[in-house]
Amino acid sequence: MTSPSTLYRGGHLYCPGDPLATALLVRDDRIVWIGADADAPVADQVVDLAGALVTPAFVDAHVHATDTGLALSGLDLSSTRSAAEVSAALAAFAASLPGDAVVLGHGWDESNWVDQRPPDAAELDRAAGGRRVYLSQASIHSALCSSALLAAAPEVVSAPGYDGSGWLRRDAHHVVRALAFGSVTREQRVAAQRVALARAASLGIAAVHECGGPEISDEVDFTGVLALSGDGGPEVYGYWGELSGAARARELGAVGAGGDLFADGALGSRTAHLSSAYLDGAEGGCGHGYVSVEQVRDHLLDCARHGMQGGFHAIGDAAIGTVLAGFGEAARSLGVDRLRAARHRVEHAEIMSKRLIAGFVEYGIVASMQPAFDRLWGGTERMYAQRLGVARSLDSNPMGAMHGVGVTLAFGSDSPVTPLDPWGSVRAAMAHFNPAQRMSARAAFAAHTRGGWRAVFRDDEGVLAPGAPATFAVWSAPAGVERGLPVLVASDVELRGPDDPTPLPVCRRTVLRGQVIYEALA
Known part of the structure; x- marks a missing residue:
């Protein structure tokens, strides 16, 4: 018995193998035919695309689903522009909560404020x-904590990164983060995860890479996200970031022992490990490295023993240098070819x-990279320039x-550090503050689609072609279509950049292996 088929016709297809194609036929989980409307085979169902654009669906190669869902449904501080605004938003949000609740919020970024002093613990107490x-903080590598939260974790006072103001970094931040998120019930976690995955599907994202680990989440949270993979929403591929934890990563259902395995911190919190000192901040210094060359080597050897992909979070050049030195040490035992075959990630x-x-x-x-980092913090005046100076800012994120030179790129958001916004990320890569680092629309789109699939060893995915998985998105493209992709940047070069007025595409339907996981309301 032949399986039911669905014909999508009357649209524009991003299909370099058949650039004139206007229709595709789906049966089960595969694309079985692509061509012109006039040549379309008979199908059980027909979907009139009405001129819409069909492209491979996106992959977001770095997300934190629970944090994203909590930010989407909770206290979002990304639009605040002063300590007073943070306190006001906190007061309004907390007023409806029980007196014993732990208030979770995310997204404040003092680098955008005129007065860059955040509220201290006493101000948070009052609010x-x-x-x-x-x-x-936007980077998720530091946080503001009230006196009540600090009092609940007395050991934090002796942890590196503690500050009496309530702005905590490094180990101290890990302590209070674990305490705060321990207050989230299982039901709240699942609800937040579903909110995040539903938002991803509504943006044409059919797969996400969840980056967990003992310092960023916990095992219950991680396995909970993985359990939702493909359950009416995007597929979830998990990375568990624990040194020499390949066996545990496999037990948890991860595809790799990496992701947020921290070689350093973040630029926003001045904890990324640099070879030259930060230019701002009273503490000065070059940030902090969290792993040694030997630990990197041993982790890669452990991954090889268990047949697992590995990887590290590494932002600063000193941290990346440590990671690469560890690769060099591992190559002495494994050989370069074996390391290359594992497709380890940074x-x-x-x-x-x-x-x-x-x-x-x-x-x-x-290289799992986030083009929105440059859009939000690059250039000559924003956070990178404050922290690093203009020259290093313009050299950053050299995608x-x-x-x-052939580095495999897998684009993502690091949500909720930056929002789930795949077309915005493609545009950010096209409009990098440094013209020398700009990518073409096709290259950036490939990094956000095929690159994400390649990073999890699914090399046949991310294309519209007969025999390929039927994973795609249908778009309204208000600015038009050019060479098979939507127009994303203004024709006037003076308008291009972080505030480009060109309207981005809107998702009408997302299909994962033949199943509709998102449908826009008519």
């Missing part, structure tokens, strides 16, 4: 009516050099240079 408060790779890029090429490292 929240004495409740325990945890407000993560998350973020923001501060690079030609020497470091060459290391990515040599060892076949996948164009990396693509140009």
Whole structure:
């Protein structure tokens, strides 16, 4: 008995193998035919695309589903522009909560404020009516905490990164984060995860890479997200970030022992490990490295013993240098070819050099990058310039240079650090503050689709072709279509950049292996 088929016709298809195609036929989980409307075979169901654009669906290669869902449904501080605005938003949100609640918020970014002093613990106490408060900075590598929360974790006072103001970094931040998120019930976690995955599907994202680990989530949270994979929403591929934890990663259902395995912190919190000192901040210094060359080596050897992909979170050039030195040590035992075959990953790779890029090429490292970082914090005046100086800011996030020498790129959001916004990320890669780092629409789109699939060893995915998985998205493209992809940047070069007025495509339907996981309301 032949399975029911669905014909999508009357649209524009991003199909380089057949650029004139206007229709495709889906049966079960596969695309079985592509061509012109006039040549379309008979189907059991017909979907009139009415001129809409069909492309492969997106993959977001770095997300935190629970944090994203909590940010989407809870206290979002990303639009605040002062300590007073943070306190006001906190007071309004906390007023409806029980007195013993832990108030979770996310997204404040003092680098955008005129007065960059955040509220201290006493101010949070007053705004929240004495409740325990945890407000993560945009980078998620530091947080503001109320006195009530600090009092609940007395050991935090002796942890590296503690500050009496309530702005905690490093180990101290890990302590209060675990305490704060321990207050979230299983039901709340599942609800938040479903909210995040539903938002992803509504944006044409059919798969996400969940980055967990003992310092960013916990095993219950991680396995809970994985259990939702493909359950009416996007597929979830998990990375568990624990040193020499390949066996445990496999037991948890992860595809890799990496993701947020921290080689350093973040630029926003001044904990990314740099070879040259930060230019702002009273503490100065070069940030913090969290792993040694030997630990990197041993982790890669452990991954090889268990047949697992590995990886590290590494942002600063000193941290990336440590990771690459560890690769070099591992190559002495495994050989370069075996390292390359494993497709190990580095998350973020923001501060690079030609020497470091060459290391990515040599060892076949996948660069999981977030173009929105440059859009939000790059250029000559924003956070990178404040922290690093203009020259280092413009050299940051060198995705164009990396693509140009063959580094495999897998684009994502690091949500909720930046929002789920795949077309916005493609545009950000096209409009990098440094013209030398800009990518073409096709290259950036490939990094956000095929690149994400390649990073999890699904090399046949991310294309519209007969025999390929039927995983795609249908779009309204208000600015038009050019060479098979939507127009994303203004024709006037003076308007291009982070505030480009060109309207982005709107998702009408997302299909994962033949199943509709999102349908826009008519």
